[in-house]
Amino acid sequence: MIEKNYTFKSILSELIIGYIEEKRSIGYKYIKSASHLKNFDTFLAKEHLMEKNLPKELVLLWTNKRFNETEGNRSNRISIARGFAKYMVRLGYDAYILPAASVTIDRYSYVPYIFSEQELKSIFIVCDNYPSSDISPNRHLILPLLFRMLYGCGLRISEALKLECNDVDLKQGTLFIRNAKFGKERIVPMAESLTERCRQYLVKVHNLKSCNPIYFPSPYGGHYDEGTIYNLFRKILWKAKISHSGKGPRLHDIRHTAAVHCLKKWVINKKDLTNLLPFLSAYLGHVDLRGTQHYLRLTADLYPHIIDAVEQDYSFLIPEVPYYETN
Incomplete structure (x- = not known):
């Protein structure tokens, strides 16, 4: 870790180390940001800060755009300075907190669409009444459970479609998610109401005659394609009177x-x-x-x-x- 290879020397060194430790204690790796804070500590020492406070003039001086610096890197430094100043204020020290508008770069322009409870209810009603199809005989049984599982368990659509029957534990009321994003595996608990729906689904779709291990089988016996489910999702939104425009809502x-x-x-x-x-x-x-x-x-x-x-x-x-x- 960066603090093991560097001796913090400014008057705020203990606070900087404490801030890094707090960030890591709540799950951040905080390696690159710790490197920025090391540079900040060096800067404060060179500026001969003599009191445990963080004056505005030093914050502005450190966050000024540097020669050939990208906006992304400067935005990182501003964000770190704001976070550290908030930490100091929380501990009772005087510190200048840059305005939130100072963080100018938005790396991820897409803002998720958050459904209201009424919109979710409308989606589930449409799924519950989705018509059966000779081409896709289990579709009207799959959609009500699939969409409740996406919401009730917070699954990625890829995780839900990859489920196999052995991954659904009706005794424990859990799902085993294998080969997920980042190669991770996890066990996800279900509400009892969702577990009961899984029991009913098992009887209707995976009866004693069925030997298909795929939990949500496509009409052709394999996994459903994500694109197929997305197209059905678009139709469900339309029936639920939820506008779909631009990039969202997405599955x-x-x-x-x-x-x-x-x-x-x-x-x-x-x-x-x-x-x-x-x-x-x-x-x-x-x-x-x-x-x-x-x-x-x-x-x-x-x-x-x-x-x-x-x-x-x-x-x-x-x-x-x-x-x-x-x-």
């Missing part, structure tokens, strides 16, 4: 919605997100907490009535630059 937005609704419920119920975020991260199969924490930003942005609670209690968990996984 993956059901997963985003599951995460945001979960966080919203936790905030309203005053749960300790510091302890719960790692569980949500594992549940969603994130490689680290970064993606999960950005859902917290999105939750605060979408629901004005809880934004004060989120910003007051968990501002240190919310990253500066928006990031949302795309698959």
